[in-house]
Amino acid sequence: MTRWRLTVEYDGGPFMGWQRQDHGPSVQQALEDALERMTGEQAPVIAAGRTDAGVHALAMSVHVDVVREITAHRLREGLNALVRPAPVSVLTVEPAADDWHARFSCVGRRYLYRILNRRAPPALERGKVWHIGVDLDVAAMAAGAAMLVGRHDFTTFRSVHCQSDSPVKTLDRLDVRHKGDEVLVEAAARSFLHHQVRSMVGCLSLVGRGQWRPDEMRKALEARNRAALGFNAPPDGLYFVKAVYP
Template sequence: MPRYALKVEYHGAPFAGWQRQADQPSVQGAIETALSRLEPRDHTIAAAGRTDAGVHGLGQVAHCDMDKDWDPFRLSEALNHHLKPDPVAIVACAHVPEDWHARFSAIERRYVFRLLMRRAPATHLKGLVWRVNQPLDIAAMDEAAQRLVGRHDFTTFRSSICQADSPLKTLDHLRVTRVDGPHGPEARFDVRARSFLHNQVRSFVGTLERVGAAAWTAHDVADALAACDRARCGPVCPPDGLYLAGVGYPDDPFA
């Protein structure tokens, strides 16, 4: 069966997350339903990461197996037609080898988090950012973020329902920068690692926001990490503002 890699963009607000669920809308379910309209049968796709409810996708990657040898462009166009009106789009499609896997072939996941700093409620960006009322100290947040980079036991920043075999992970990159946009200043978090624990990025952001608000210091973040105790984590921020921005592979299937 020909296998295809799909680069997927989606707005996470209407969905209970990526993963198919019996009684709630999901991104996986929307794509599998669209596939069944092209080839009437049950379809099961696999993705690079299972994003939670309300989390968005800019560069999620999934793969599907088809009976027909589709031209990749025509497959993406047909899927986009049947995905309407769901806020899901196939932005690229490519033939891949039969043993290529969207999850297991990946060597990097990249996340972006957008935190809007203004007192007025978000209107155009509602659901797309986490809004806080006060300005934050971006330099202090970035300094504290560097305490998290490297290979650590991230138990403190791991959800209690995380199913990963081990809390040991290598965080390759975490930077916090200021971005001045038309709706106000944002704190932008750029995060990269081979893989993440459940709620790890949201735990980072919520904790670092406390640093930006001068309630925590970089030393507090380092101490919380060393404690390996979930109770030492700062507040877990909401999913608004979190995006799976991209997935890296040894050979980019979309290049």
């Protein structure tokens, strides 16, 4: 048996999310089904992060155990051929140590949130960005974002369905910048609470619109209360960028 480490790109649009569900398609199921058709083996494919419905991945790290002897090249080519037409692509495959775990070995996760900030709605990037038609104040958003960096109780930015043991997390980075007609938010932490990035971006959008002052981000954080939350940004603009390992 070999434990394989894969990086996977996917378009979250048609999926109920990463995790296998009874009521709809998932990225995990698409990969597990492709593997079973290829090898006859039923094996769980475990990811660094379990993204929500509609959330994309540029490079999700996953692992899976395969009994059959196979090369890394053939495993990647076979999965990419059989996973079609699901919009999932295996970018890299390499053997990993037996105790390497995509989720539990991961010491850092990075997300990108893309806001299309122009008057006209997206035609080419539909489902891939959050469209906000009024000019956002990016400097104010960056100032508000800076107040969330560090070790805090992020209860305000946590879904009621969050299964994390503790609401205390260390946010290493939350940068906001312009790129063309997009406003990009980049977030890095060892781990995130459920809906944390989308909640933070939702509040930052209020700052960008001038509805919140930047320091209201700190007030929301200090409230430690889900009711202090503005709202979640939609999944369309969210990308899992990278999982970091020691």
